[in-house]
Amino acid sequence: MTVPYDPSDREKVVAKLPAELRKELKVRAAELGKDIQDAVAEGVEAWRQAQNRPVVDTAGGTSFATYLPAGLYGKLKKDCKARSISYNQGIAQSIRLWLDDNPSPRPRPARVTGARRIIFGNQKGGVGKTSVSAGVAQALAESGHRTLLIDFDPQGHLTKQLGYPMLDINEASLAKHMLKEAKGELSELLVPIKGGDFENHLWLLPACKDAFLLDAKLATAKAVRIKETALEKALEPLEQDFDYIVVDCPPSLGYSMDTALYYCRTREGEEPGTSGIVVPVLAEDSSADAYDMLYDQVQDLIKDMDVDIDLLGFVVNMYDSRKGYVATSSLDEWHNIGEPPVLAVVPELKDQREAVRVKKPLLVHAPYGGQADVMRTVARRISA
Structure with a gap:
């Protein structure tokens, strides 16, 4: 392992x-x-x-x-x-x-495009999008970056695993702001995630079950291109307050994923690799099949919208070489893709499962474990 x-x-x-x-x-x-x-x-x-x-x-x-x-x-x-x-x-x-x-390097020039936007996506469920996105967001915040973690999955696993209630379906939510159906400011919905060395640097935008209706409403929206730009327009007021916005995407290839992919595109004036998508996968064949479908969706959006979307890399999750040839050969295949690269391999350990059970962030429950160290590695590679 x-x-x-x-x-x-x-x-x-x-x-x-x-x-x-x-x-x-x-x-x-x-x-x-x-x-x-x-x-x-x-x-x-x-x-x-x-x-x-x-x-x-x-x-x-x-x-x-x-x-x-x-x-x-x-x-x-x-x-x-x-x-x-x-x-x-x-x-x-x-x-x-x-x-x-080893003094701190000179600060980088101020960003002209707001927060760096990192989405975690894979249309296959059960690959660990939620645990990886949460862990990487904690690691980014731990290293001093003001980070917003968004639960964009209507199932709300991220929100619940961190011990927070989902937003009430009759109240304001990210989906309602995207559809211009909400009153007030989106910033009013953010909650601070406390504990560990990331405290005062990490916030959560909780999920709401109304996101189940988002795809259907985006599909019937009359405004041109609203389905691609809706997430960006909703989050734009928050961008200057954060260094990173991390989005845990739903396991789907629908319009919600389109709007998330468009959000992480390379903007004018932004260096390639600044923002983009990280793809959590497993060391098995079904993850490869799911990635092929996601890759096609990314390429279609790039062509249709004439944009650049960076695939930042894979995170091979829950890896255990003791599972034998299926696991080891599959890991080799992920590495052999070459571009995008494998950012890190998350070992199959009890730390994350225990953290979910006690509803604590991984970097609070097991800050010095193997999985926490891998989250820091991913954060370091995508922030380089």
Whole structure:
């Protein structure tokens, strides 16, 4: 089974760090495109050569886990003992040193097109669109990006899995705003997702069952091209408030998917790959068949609307090599497509299922597990 480290040459270490130091590490690692475990390892190696490092305030620290190369953990503990400091202080000083040695890169030029728009879609159900979109949104927010997560599926699995109620069918909703049937501002429907190192950076637009009617109403709309532009027009007022808008799409190839695909197109003045679609899949044949249908829909929309839509990549979800040849050969085939690339492989672990069961975000329930690390990898690759 795929894991984020090789047990033969890495070992898990746990320390207690203050929340602000953890957040700074995660943001900086994301900015520089580096795995957190590699950043910590570099910091420890540098700290072992440094002398008289200032004390880091670790009061109120909470659990932080990472993986160090085999043997480095023992050397760190030995050095901490020689310097008469705690192991937690040694880790904290190492991370502080890495942050000091790796300053934040210059901020990118201001975007002229609003938030980057990432949709997660596949017309096949059960491939993990909801879990992957939620996990990646959490990882983007954890690394300091203001992120809006939209439940665009009338089944509302995302909303319910995160422990929030769906919007009442008689009240305002995203679908009603798309159809210009709602009063008030769409921003009034957003709810903050609390917990973890992403708090104050992540919001949810909950689902409403009225989205089941959206395809039929879009199909009968009299205005030209309303079915393609409806989502964009509804979300436009929110775009300047967020760095990323992440959309969990319904498992369909209908008009709702058309409007989501149009929303993530490359806009005028926007660099290719800034926005686009991520396709969660499984390592089995039915996912490949479903992707073929989605690909055809994307190409048809590109031709009909004369736009560019970037396929950012696949996320192979719930992968377990112990399932044998079907799984391993299918994974090889996803990799062999080449373009779009496989962004990451999510291991089949209990973390996400447990998070759903207790209605908590994955990066709150199991922030240092293998699946959480993969979500950070996907977030880092699509934000590069």
